[in-house]
Amino acid sequence: xxxxxxxxxxxxxxxxxxxxxxxxxxxxxxxxxxxxxxxxxxxxxxxxxxxxxxxxxxxxxxxxxxxxxxxxxxxxxxxxxxxxxxxxxxxxxxxxxxxxxxxxxxxxxxxxxxxxxxxxxxxxxxxxxxxxxxxxxxxxxxxxxxxxxxxxxxxxxxxxxxxxxxxxxxxxxxxxxxxxxxxxxxxxxxxxxxxxxxxxxxxxxxxxxxxxxxxxxxxxxxxxxxxxxxxxxxxxxxxxxxxxxxxxxxxxxxxxxxxxxxxxxxxxxxxxxxxxxxxxxxxxxxxxxxxxxxxxxxxxxxxxxxxxxxxxxxxxxxxxxxxxxxxxxxxxxxxxxxxxxxxxxxxxxxxxxxxxxxxxxxxxxxxxxxxxxxxxxxxxxxxxxxxxxxxxxxxxxxxxxxxxxxxxxxxxxxxxxxxxxxxxxxxxxxxxxxxxxxxxxxxxxxxxxxxxxxxxxxxxxxxxxxxxxxxxxxxxxxxxxxxxxxxxxxxxxxxxxxxxxxxxxxxxxxxxxxxxxxxxxxxxxxxxxxxxxxxxxxxxxxxxxxxxxxxxxxxxxxxxxxxxxxxxxxxxxxxxxxxxxxxxxxxxxxxxxxxxxxxxxxxxxxxxxxxxxxxxxxxxxxxxxxxxxxxxxxxxxxxxxxxxxxxxxxxxxxxxxxxxxxxxxxxxxxxxxxxxxxxxxxxxxxxxxxxxxxxxxxxxxxxxxxxxxxxxxxxxxxxxxxxxxxxxxxxxxxxxxxxxxxxxxxxxxxxxxxxxxxxxxxxxxxxxxxxxxxxxxxxxxxxxxxxxxxxxxxxxxxxxxxxxxxxxxxxxxxxxxxxxxxxxxxxxxxxxxxxxxxxxxxxxxxxxxxxxxxxxxxxxxxxxxxx
Numbered sequence: 001x002x003x004x005x006x007x008x009x010x011x012x013x014x015x016x017x018x019x020x021x022x023x024x025x026x027x028x029x030x031x032x033x034x035x036x037x038x039x040x041x042x043x044x045x046x047x048x049x050x051x052x053x054x055x056x057x058x059x060x061x062x063x064x065x066x067x068x069x070x071x072x073x074x075x076x077x078x079x080x081x082x083x084x085x086x087x088x089x090x091x092x093x094x095x096x097x098x099x100x101x102x103x104x105x106x107x108x109x110x111x112x113x114x115x116x117x118x119x120x121x122x123x124x125x126x127x128x129x130x131x132x133x134x135x136x137x138x139x140x141x142x143x144x145x146x147x148x149x150x151x152x153x154x155x156x157x158x159x160x161x162x163x164x165x166x167x168x169x170x171x172x173x174x175x176x177x178x179x180x181x182x183x184x185x186x187x188x189x190x191x192x193x194x195x196x197x198x199x200x201x202x203x204x205x206x207x208x209x210x211x212x213x214x215x216x217x218x219x220x221x222x223x224x225x226x227x228x229x230x231x232x233x234x235x236x237x238x239x240x241x242x243x244x245x246x247x248x249x250x251x252x253x254x255x256x257x258x259x260x261x262x263x264x265x266x267x268x269x270x271x272x273x274x275x276x277x278x279x280x281x282x283x284x285x286x287x288x289x290x291x292x293x294x295x296x297x298x299x300x301x302x303x304x305x306x307x308x309x310x311x312x313x314x315x316x317x318x319x320x321x322x323x324x325x326x327x328x329x330x331x332x333x334x335x336x337x338x339x340x341x342x343x344x345x346x347x348x349x350x351x352x353x354x355x356x357x358x359x360x361x362x363x364x365x366x367x368x369x370x371x372x373x374x375x376x377x378x379x380x381x382x383x384x385x386x387x388x389x390x391x392x393x394x395x396x397x398x399x400x401x402x403x404x405x406x407x408x409x410x411x412x413x414x415x416x417x418x419x420x421x422x423x424x425x426x427x428x429x430x431x432x433x434x435x436x437x438x439x440x441x442x443x444x445x446x447x448x449x450x451x452x453x454x455x456x457x458x459x460x461x462x463x464x465x466x467x468x469x470x471x472x473x474x475x476x477x478x479x480x481x482x483x484x485x486x487x488x489x490x491x492x493x494x495x496x497x498x499x500x501x502x503x504x505x506x507x508x509x510x511x512x513x514x515x516x517x518x519x520x521x522x523x524x525x526x527x528x529x530x531x532x533x534x535x536x537x538x539x540x541x542x543x544x545x546x547x548x549x550x551x552x553x554x555x556x557x558x559x560x561x562x563x564x565x566x567x568x569x570x571x572x573x574x575x576x577x578x579x580x581x582x583x584x585x586x587x588x589x590x591x592x593x594x595x596x597x598x599x600x601x602x603x604x605x606x607x608x609x610x611x612x613x614x615x616x617x618x619x620x621x622x623x624x625x626x627x628x629x630x631x632x633x634x635x636x637x638x639x640x641x642x643x644x645x646x647x648x649x650x651x652x653x654x655x656x657x658x659x660x661x662x663x664x665x666x667x668x669x670x671x672x673x674x675x676x677x678x679x680x681x682x683x684x685x686x687x688x689x690x691x692x693x694x695x696x697x698x699x700x701x702x703x704x705x706x707x708x709x710x711x712x713x714x715x716x717x718x719x720x721x722x723x724x725x726x727x728x729x730x731x732x733x734x735x736x737x738x739x740x741x742x743x744x745x746x747x748x749x750x751x752x753x754x755x756x757x758x759x760x761x762x763x764x765x766x767x768x769x770x771x772x773x774x775x776x777x778x779x780x781x782x783x784x785x786x787x788x789x790x791x792x793x794x795x796x797x798x799x800x801x802x803x804x805x806x807x808x809x810x811x812x813x814x815x816x817x818x819x820x821x822x823x824x825x826x827x828x829x830x831x832x833x834x835x836x837x838x839x840x841x842x843x844x845x846x847x848x849x850x851x852x853x854x855x856x857x858x859x860x861x862x863x864x865x866x867x
Contacts, residue, residue, distance in 0.1 A: 009037045009053045017057050022067050029060060047450055080410035087411060097762055098376055099419050101755045105372025106423030108748055110456050111430050112365035114442050117452060119353050122269045122340035127208040128299070131168075132336040133306075135160065135296045136345055137317070137329050142587040146330060150345040151292040154285035155320070157200070160296070163316060166304035169205040173272070173295040174198040174280055175349060178577040178691060180544040180723055182250040183276075185236050190250065192544050192723045196276040203277065206299045209270075213241045214261025223281040226257035232275040233262045247276075251547075268440050271340045272349035289320055295349065297336070306333070344675075351733070356821060357741050360516075364745065367509045368752045373463050375759040376415070378502040409465055416461055423460075424453060437740060500799055503763060506756040507803035507840055513749040514836045515811035519828065520742040523819065526826040527735050533630075533669025535605035536574070539727040540709070542693040545569055547720040551689040557712040563698050563705035568599035569690040574671045575730040583682070585649040585657060589636055592671070593627075593682040595690060600683070601628070601666075603696045611644040611664030614685040621685045625650045625660025631668045633680030673734040674824040694727070757843055764796065764848040768855045775855055788856035789849055796848045797841060804837045811836075 014030065021029060033056050041049035088095040123129055135156065139147040157170040176194050184190040204216040211219075212230060219227050226247050233242040242259045249255040257278060266273055285291075300306065310333055317331040334343055341355040424444060431442045444453055548554050555567045572578040572594040583591040598616045601608070609631065614621045629637070639648070639662060650660040668678045697705050713722045732739075768775070775788055812828060819825040 009034060010050045013050075013054050013057045017060070020061065020066050022065060025065055029065065033057065045445070047445060080407050081414060083407060084411040084414045088414070094379060094762070095415070097758050098379055098415055099422065101375045101758045102372050102416060102419035103422040103426060104751050104755055105369045105375075106419055106456070106460055107426035107430060108368040108751055109365045109460075110423060110427040110444075110452070111434075112361050112744075112748075113456060114427070114431065114444065114452060115438060115440075116358055116361060116365075118269060118440055118442055119341065119358055122271055122353075123336045125208065125267055125269065126336065128302070129337055130335070131300045131302060131304075132206060133298050133300065133333040134336060134339060134343075135298060135313075135331065135333055137292070137331045138345075139590055140329050141589045142584070143589070145589075147590050148345040149292065150295060150343070150347045150349070152294055152296045152331075153289045153291055154280075154282070154294045155287055155289050156294075156317075157296045157298070158286055159316075159320060160298055164309065164312070166300055166309050167298050168301045169202050169299045171200045171202045171206045171297050172280060173297070173349070174282075174293065175272075175295075177293065178543075178572065182544075182547065182720060183236075184248045184250050186246055186248065189236060190719075190721060191235070192721055193275060194543075195274050196278065197272075197274045198278050198280045200280060206297050209266060210264040212262045212264050214243045214259075216261060219261035220277065220279050223279040224255070224257055225260040225279065227261045227263060227277040228259055229263050229275050230265045233259070269340075271336075271352065289322075298333075309333075351736070354737055354821075356818060357737060360741065360818070361744070364513065364748050367513060368748055368755070369460075369463070371506050371509050371752050371755050373466075374502045374506050375755050376412075378506075378759050379762050380412075405469070409469065412465065413461060416463075420457055420460055437743060500795075503756075503760060503796075504799050504803045504806070506759055507800055507844075508807040510749070510753045510756045511804045511836045511840050512807040512811050513745070513752055514839055515807065515832055516815065517742065517745045517749045518832045518835060519811075519815040519818070519826075520738065520745055522826045522832070523822065524735065524738055524742050526824075527674050527738065530670065530674065530824065532731070533607065533667050534574070536727040536731055538697045538699055539604070540695040540697060540706075540724055541573060541727055542695070542709075542713075542722060542724045543573075543691065544720070544723045545691050545693040546689055547717055548689060548693075550716070551693070554693070554712065554716045557716060558695060558709065561705065561708040561712070563700060563708070565696040565698060566599055566603045567693065567695050568597050568603040569693045570597070570600055571595040571686075571690045571692070573692055573727070573730060574604070574669070575727070575734060578671065578681075581651075583633075583651050583680070584637060585652055588651060589680065591633060591680045591682050593684060595684045595686040597687060597690070598685060600694065603694050605696075606669065607667040609665045609667050610641050611662070613664055614683075620661075621663065622687055625658060625684075626663055627660065627682045627684050628664045628666060629662055629683075630666050630678070630681045632678050633682055634662070634665045636680050637662070670731070675822050677823040753839075753843070757847060760796065760844060761847050761851075764792075764851050768792065768851055772855065776858075779856070785853060785856035789852040792852040792855075793845055793848045796844050800840045800844045801837070804833070804840060808833050808836075 017030060017033070018026060033053070036056060037049070037053050041052055044052070123132075126132060134150070135152060136148075136150045137152050137156075139149050141147065154172060154174075157172045160167050161170040175197050178194075180192045180194050181196050182190060183193050183196075199220065201220045203220055204211075214227075219225060228236070228242060228247075230240055233240055236242065236247065237245050240262060242262055245259045247257040247259060249257065300309070313331045313333070314328070318328050321328065339352065341353050341358060343352055344354075428444050431444070435441055444450075545551065551569055558564055558567045574594075578592045578594050580590050580592055582588045596614075598614045598621075601613045611628075614628065620626060637648075637650075644662055644664065647659050647661055649657045651658050666683075669681070670678070671681060672679075695709065709724075710722055771792075778788060778791075815828055819828075
């Protein structure tokens, strides 16, 4: 099939032109339009050129050009559009409020739709993504507790490829595991990089990252080749095509790599990111089933039976474990496209999204759009009683029921189309400003965005037709004789009941969203205020500590800086990176651990519950299984306080029992997010230089302290660049998903509340106009302004009360379900309900009460003199 020429006008626009245009004019008009297109669209983006051409085509929807078969219907539609335009101009304020509320609703819906489309698109850009799976192995301890883990041993991938004909290809990934590589070029440029992944030569057999330069089939066939992304190629060599250039690995084991390929910058929608790829060059990996530091991915043959394959995985895995075990680790598969939203294993390559957040955002998008549509229906219904004379006149001149319905639907579509335009403008502005919050680069002005615009336009216009049907049908049922005389054939009570019902739904949704925001904010405050068990504030982490040959020399220089209180080093970072090992006898369990020096406990401000801390003066502390543990680990080991300092069996290694000493017990501390319960954790004392240097600074002039630290580093490091971050930022990252949810929910709730506010303002205004004479008569008969305000506002406050009663139980059910994902969570109290009710009630009273007071203070003569 021939592909369309991107420089030619849109085909569908030409088909549309051919459909309505007279045959004798078609060739001339089409030729002129194509000529104008070529002249006017040079240098335009594709979407803008297509839009320009469509506008030119629609311009010819005129009686002289329309084919006779369509002309009557087209002329009628054009007349409908003309009358709709006149009606919008006549009722400017009502039209403005309608368009404003719909635009906001459409913008919110589109914004969330674009975000959700991005989240649901992760890893789908790979060819045959549905055939790619990750194979993780969960650890199982002696008590049959399952500890989810994404890592696998290096022997797994080749064994899968060898033993299963269903597997077409397999690849391993070995990330940096917290290490920073000093890379450079031959002209002296040097950078510390953490986004280097070692992998197999089969990487491009499984994954389909676009290659800009080089041959992907040979890009990783030898260990001395390296693949860069476009961004890294420009960073190191100032050009995109860096194939053939050399990258130097600087350090204890220097190496020279040849750039073999350059990839396009990676899509945001990938569950792992990297800047460099090299070949795994470790030895004797094919039989290594104990080193759980690799990630295994497989690509299945198209005709494979996944269910049958998975049923064979566990026996396959157990067959390679030499020692017979009571509880084997569990192996399974994960579809590649489900990892980002559904996988939350330990050691994920990057922080993943959450399907629960996606569900919440989906509901919010529907709610805001629903509030906008209900607001439109409500305002249109409220205005409909003012148009019954117009309907009567139209019927006298021959308009039937369907013609009238068509007229009002065209008005609805015109309003919705204008709202769509402004809604999309608001969406693009919101995306531009909120992309940093979302950590994405989203826009409507790309090929995917064009399809999203078409889909959302279709949805909104369909909703617009449905929303316009109710008032259109109601108006078309007026009896001609009564309508012409200005007399309604109903009391108007059904319409009022519908209006009030729609207001209740609007405010119920707003109250529900307010309660949701309050719950998320309360949980965020709880997470931020939870005692972490140590003091991460004012702690600077230098993450390339191994670049220093003599840590003690650097430490002495740093301690001379007045703003620094203490300095220590460790093999990991609390909240980001730690290691695991099997501990416990006779019942082993998984223990998280970090190697530290003697000053680490003081630097971090841990609270010692029992025993003692590590000591520089105790030589025995520096070797073997001498450790400090948290309270959970102490309990899991089955120890008592009198066991501290005593030699005890801590683990079994084959036929041998390894002994060690628990020196001290630390108060439980947070080293991961609050969705997980606190797990056993241990510290080992080691004196050698470790990866991460921790510096506790005094509160004050941070900039001066950083300058002093950098000068000290430059003196000792021998020219190696410094790379650091603040520890409290790590813990902020742990609640990033919840912070994003809270901020977006707050914005959407305020906009939804504003839409409901517009609806109540308009309904209150129309109610007061309808009861203007009644209020005047009441004043003449002695009513006070206060009693009039009470009369009008009372009914609206009852509506708000009913809305809150409806929304509260639903909000509490949904909030409890969301909070269940947290092991440590806040409680839901009555104060949340009270805040939500007062928020809606105060706004309702301010809106309705203000207008009621104005009406009550008016001169009754002005209202009665026209009677």
